[in-house]
Amino acid sequence: MLLSAVIFLPLLGAILIALARHILGESGLKWIALIITLLTFAVSLSLYTGFNADTHEMQFKEERTWIEGLGISYHLGIDGISLWLVLLTTFLTPLCVLAAWNSIEKGASGFMISLLMLETAMLGVFCALDLFLFFVFWEVMLIPMYLLIGIWGGRRRIYATIKFVLYTMAGSALMLVGILYLYFQNDNSFDLMTLYGRTLSHQNLLFLAFFIAFAIKVPLFPFHTWLPDAHVEAPTVGSVILAGVLLKMGTYGIVRFCMPLFPEGVAAYTPLIVTLSVIGIIYGALVAMVQPDLKKLVAYSSVSHLGFVVLGLFALNHHGVQGGILQMINHGLSTGALFLLVGMIYERRHTRMIADFGGLSKQMPIFAVFFMIVTLSSIGLPGLNGFVGEFMILLGGFMSDSFSKVYAIIAATSVILAAVYMLWMFQRVMFGKLDNPKNQTLTDLSLREIVVLVPIVVFIVWIGVYPKPFLSRMEKSVDQVLKQSRSTAAVKAATPTIVLDTTTREAKKIDE
Amino acid sequence: MTINWQLLMPELIIILTFIIVAIFDLFNSIQKTFTAWLTIVGCAIALYVSVDMLQTGTEGTEFSNMIQVDKYSLFFNVIFLVSTILVVLISMNYLGRTDRRQGEYYLLILLATLGMMLMASGNELIVVFLGLELMSLSLYVLAGYFQRSMASSEAGMKYLLLGAFASGFFLYGIALIYGGAGTTSIPKIASAITVNATSPLLLSGMFLLVVGFGFKVALVPFHQWAPDVYEGAPTSIAAFISAGPKAAGFAAFLRIFLEALQNIQSEWIVVVTILAALTMTVGNLVAIAQRNIKRMLAYSSIAHAGYVLVGLAAANKDGISSAMFYLLVYCIMNIGAFGAVILARTEDGESLMISDYAGLGFKKPLLALFMTLMLLSLAGFSPTAGFVGKFYIFRSAVESGQIWLVIIGAINTAISAFYYLRVVVAMYMREPEAELDFHPYPGLLIVALTLAAIGVVLIGILPSYFLSPAQISTFL
Numbered sequence: 001m002l003l004s005a006v007i008f009l010p011l012l013g014a015i016l017i018a019l020a021r022h023i024l025g026e027s028g029l030k031w032i033a034l035i036i037t038l039l040t041f042a043v044s045l046s047l048y049t050g051f052n053a054d055t056h057e058m059q060f061k062e063e064r065t066w067i068e069g070l071g072i073s074y075h076l077g078i079d080g081i082s083l084w085l086v087l088l089t090t091f092l093t094p095l096c097v098l099a100a101w102n103s104i105e106k107g108a109s110g111f112m113i114s115l116l117m118l119e120t121a122m123l124g125v126f127c128a129l130d131l132f133l134f135f136v137f138w139e140v141m142l143i144p145m146y147l148l149i150g151i152w153g154g155r156r157r158i159y160a161t162i163k164f165v166l167y168t169m170a171g172s173a174l175m176l177v178g179i180l181y182l183y184f185q186n187d188n189s190f191d192l193m194t195l196y197g198r199t200l201s202h203q204n205l206l207f208l209a210f211f212i213a214f215a216i217k218v219p220l221f222p223f224h225t226w227l228p229d230a231h232v233e234a235p236t237v238g239s240v241i242l243a244g245v246l247l248k249m250g251t252y253g254i255v256r257f258c259m260p261l262f263p264e265g266v267a268a269y270t271p272l273i274v275t276l277s278v279i280g281i282i283y284g285a286l287v288a289m290v291q292p293d294l295k296k297l298v299a300y301s302s303v304s305h306l307g308f309v310v311l312g313l314f315a316l317n318h319h320g321v322q323g324g325i326l327q328m329i330n331h332g333l334s335t336g337a338l339f340l341l342v343g344m345i346y347e348r349r350h351t352r353m354i355a356d357f358g359g360l361s362k363q364m365p366i367f368a369v370f371f372m373i374v375t376l377s378s379i380g381l382p383g384l385n386g387f388v389g390e391f392m393i394l395l396g397g398f399m400s401d402s403f404s405k406v407y408a409i410i411a412a413t414s415v416i417l418a419a420v421y422m423l424w425m426f427q428r429v430m431f432g433k434l435d436n437p438k439n440q441t442l443t444d445l446s447l448r449e450i451v452v453l454v455p456i457v458v459f460i461v462w463i464g465v466y467p468k469p470f471l472s473r474m475e476k477s478v479d480q481v482l483k484q485s486r487s488t489a490a491v492k493a494a495t496p497t498i499v500l501d502t503t504t505r506e507a508k509k510i511d512e
Numbered sequence: 513m514t515i516n517w518q519l520l521m522p523e524l525i526i527i528l529t530f531i532i533v534a535i536f537d538l539f540n541s542i543q544k545t546f547t548a549w550l551t552i553v554g555c556a557i558a559l560y561v562s563v564d565m566l567q568t569g570t571e572g573t574e575f576s577n578m579i580q581v582d583k584y585s586l587f588f589n590v591i592f593l594v595s596t597i598l599v600v601l602i603s604m605n606y607l608g609r610t611d612r613r614q615g616e617y618y619l620l621i622l623l624a625t626l627g628m629m630l631m632a633s634g635n636e637l638i639v640v641f642l643g644l645e646l647m648s649l650s651l652y653v654l655a656g657y658f659q660r661s662m663a664s665s666e667a668g669m670k671y672l673l674l675g676a677f678a679s680g681f682f683l684y685g686i687a688l689i690y691g692g693a694g695t696t697s698i699p700k701i702a703s704a705i706t707v708n709a710t711s712p713l714l715l716s717g718m719f720l721l722v723v724g725f726g727f728k729v730a731l732v733p734f735h736q737w738a739p740d741v742y743e744g745a746p747t748s749i750a751a752f753i754s755a756g757p758k759a760a761g762f763a764a765f766l767r768i769f770l771e772a773l774q775n776i777q778s779e780w781i782v783v784v785t786i787l788a789a790l791t792m793t794v795g796n797l798v799a800i801a802q803r804n805i806k807r808m809l810a811y812s813s814i815a816h817a818g819y820v821l822v823g824l825a826a827a828n829k830d831g832i833s834s835a836m837f838y839l840l841v842y843c844i845m846n847i848g849a850f851g852a853v854i855l856a857r858t859e860d861g862e863s864l865m866i867s868d869y870a871g872l873g874f875k876k877p878l879l880a881l882f883m884t885l886m887l888l889s890l891a892g893f894s895p896t897a898g899f900v901g902k903f904y905i906f907r908s909a910v911e912s913g914q915i916w917l918v919i920i921g922a923i924n925t926a927i928s929a930f931y932y933l934r935v936v937v938a939m940y941m942r943e944p945e946a947e948l949d950f951h952p953y954p955g956l957l958i959v960a961l962t963l964a965a966i967g968v969v970l971i972g973i974l975p976s977y978f979l980s981p982a983q984i985s986t987f988l
């Protein structure tokens with residue numbers, strides 16, 4: 001019942017707000033939203049404490065028949081991979097409520113209802129073990145996000161929100177067909193657990209059907225064009241949720257479905273996917289460098305970072321996959337924080353153009369500290385979270401026997417590019433002369449804003465210094481995913497590489 | 513020969529209601545809405561009886577095998593009666609402003625409903641034809657019900673002309689099949705046709721039937737009448753035409769093709785598959801270009817006929833039950849959407865342009881909520897009924913190996929989201945262009961819309977209650 005409670009608490013809150021919005025008043029409903037999301041986080045913490053790190057089995061399972069005539073069940077459970085994404089979601093949402101406290105001008109109740117429904121849908125995606133249930137949550141997520149961007153977004157919000165919905169729906173249309181096809185291979189059942197045990201036919205096509213849906217969501221180059229639009233037009237909170245959690249639904253889908261279910265597809269398409277992700281890494285970084293708009297810059301940096309995640313996943317070894325999953329969390333934290341920070345100065349100045357700023361550090365010293373830490377985390381400075389993830393991914397990339405080292409080498413250069421675009425941006429915004437008179441009256445962060453940022457910074461440092469609690473809990477699940485995704489591919493791939501190569505041997509040793 | 517009247521209870525109740533309404537209509541002194549209430553009560557009793565017969569499994573044939581009452585026909589009775597009740601509910605306030613007596617409006621609706629029920633239970637091509645004509649003739653009159661409105665008269669005329677053509681095709685098809693099989697009884701045709709018979713009489717008869725049905729349920733390329741008729745006809749009648757009669761057309765379509773003509777499946781399945789793909793694609797693409805919401809809903813209902821046709825193209829047991837389930841869902845959500853259009857009425861008529869809906873989300877939240885819910889369901893977003901319906905249809909088509917058709921359907925779903933969401937965009941995300949004065953909410957319309965909304969959400973979350981009956985009610 002624990003998982004159901006975590007998933008549906010926000011929905012309950014949304015219903016509560018919808019029913020009582022006239023009685024509560026504007027601040028009342030914000031408090032309700034905050035309390036509900038905090039409560040959800042508190043309940044989800046018991047998932048962390050109760051989690052058994054010694055097994056790859058799904059935990060906190062719930063199963064009950066839902067639509068009998070179609071073989072659909074309400075089946076939930078989490079392993080060491082979904083655990084972290086669930087926690088990331090429940091952690092970020094209350095911060096989002098707090099961040100949106102003063103910035104919503106119209107329809108605050110609608111905003112909070114959308115946000116809470118979105119949380120329910122995202123949590124559902126990470127916990128569902130039935131393909132139908134997964135798809136339902138995957139689609140439910142669309143509507144509140146659509147409203148968040150479309151109603152509370154910027155000037156070109158309608159274009160951005162329609163683009164977002166159509167891209168996602170086009171991707172999920174094929175996934176739906178794939179799901180239906182799997183259903184008949186699984187003795188008329190949508191249960192993921194029984195599906196894991198089967199060797200499926202038409203794996204390559206099925207892999208594509210699922211992968212395209214996830215690649216759009218990630219977004220992997222060349223499916224990324226919806227992302228900058230959506231980010232720029234979305235309200236701050238929308239961007240945080242989008243970058244922090246929604247994009248992870250794509251990479252999560254790859255780990256949960258594409259890799260373990262279709263090893264043949266993985267073997268067949270790894271070269272293509274790795275090439276695309278390396279292009280995305282470099283392309284995202286280069287485009288980010290020339291952006292005049294802060295939000296667009298962060299959006300393109302996301303394309304680059306998520307390319308990294310996908311590269312790590314398709315390294316198909318322990319370090320790569322683990323690094324990829326850790327990097328999902330890292331990206332959620334640091335990019336989420338970046339969007340929050342951009343939102344904070346946007347609220348004060350109503351502009352996001354880098355050229356409008358300069359010398360802010362003199363006027364806003366507290367802001368400058370937070371901004372610096374988060375920027376460095378995003379670059380991947382040792383001691384902060386980004387470093388651990390990127391390092392593991394690159395390590396995995398170098399050891400990988402599924403693609404050549406050249407890819408990892410090219411990807412590694414983007415660490416430098418990241419430093420260039422992030423530090424350059426930081427320099428132009430924070431340092432230099434405070435010559436714009438509008439900037440001279442800026443106020444520093446309020447207590448509320450500090451409260452929003454501190455928890456994120458704590459985790460940024462924690463993961464950077466001591467990632468073990470995070471890594472140890474995903475260990476077994478990662479091994480399991482690897483075992484499944486290499487079951488047939490490994491046989492094909494391993495035979496030609498008997499040539500004595502020290503790195504591959506080492507990689508194998510570490511894998512074992 | 514004794515007649516088992518019990519089998520025909522729902523039909524008899526409708527006939528009885530018809531007579532009562534006709535009598536009460538003669539008195540000028542009674543309230544105008546009284547006849548409407550009588551109609552609702554009559555339909556509700558018939559609905560109750562149908563559900564009861566469905567549950568107890570009362571089945572049988574009557575009138576020398578001309579009428580076949582089985583779970584299939586009873587399930588369709590439920591669809592028809594639910595649609596009729598909803599339509600009468602949304603009609604009462606809508607017609608309230610005209611001064612004419614309304615008895616004949618409800619009488620014609622009752623007659624059309626009776627025709628639909630005959631179509632679903634007809635075990636004989638002639639009976640199906642009679643039902644079809646009973647239904648169509650009533651609808652022609654209803655489409656032109658607003659005599660003073662040019663558009664309404666035009667709609668009635670257009671519908672009559674094209675409908676008469678379709679009936680002609682249909683009748684000719686029956687004649688040719690009679691020539692090929694020597695009988696017009698559905699089960700007898702089935703046994704008379706050997707597997708893969710390629711008698712030219714049969715084949716041309718089959719094609720003519722496809723054309724006839726294609727007109728009646730508005731499949732591309734026989735769909736041109738639909739947008740004009742929907743636009744011109746009274747909105748409540750547009751809702752009616754788009755729901756029950758379409759379901760009735762499919763009821764007969766499914767039964768004739770999957771029972772009588774099952775042995776020449778290989779011949780018609782290609783045709784039906786192509787028609788389904790065309791209907792979905794053209795319906796959705798053209799709907800994108802519409803500025804008038806009634807025309808948009810007309811094209812959307814064309815596209816939905818395409819989805820149902822996918823169920824027929826699947827040509828298996830699940831295909832039938834998924835089409836049945838989908839038709840139930842479709843009727844509820846489509847009538848709901850038209851009801852929401854009626855709800856958005858201003859002082860100087862209805863607001864029919866999508867741009868008129870700008871800003872309604874904050875000005876008329878309840879109306880916008882109903883409209884959004886119905887459109888999301890039509891677009892097939894989970895967790896609404898429309899999603900489950902589409903999912904089940906696609907599932908049965910995958911089961912029979914029609915993967916390509918399902919891919920086309922799934923892509924169409926994404927396309928359709930664009931124009932459905934455009935209305936939502938207008939309501940919530942745009943500022944109103946002109947100040948429009950809206951009528952206060954009429955009570956009964958709200959009742960009808962609430963019922964439809966509950967139906968859409970409930971079937972979406974707990975579909976089993978409606979899905980299981982559909983699964984056990986097929987004739988195969």
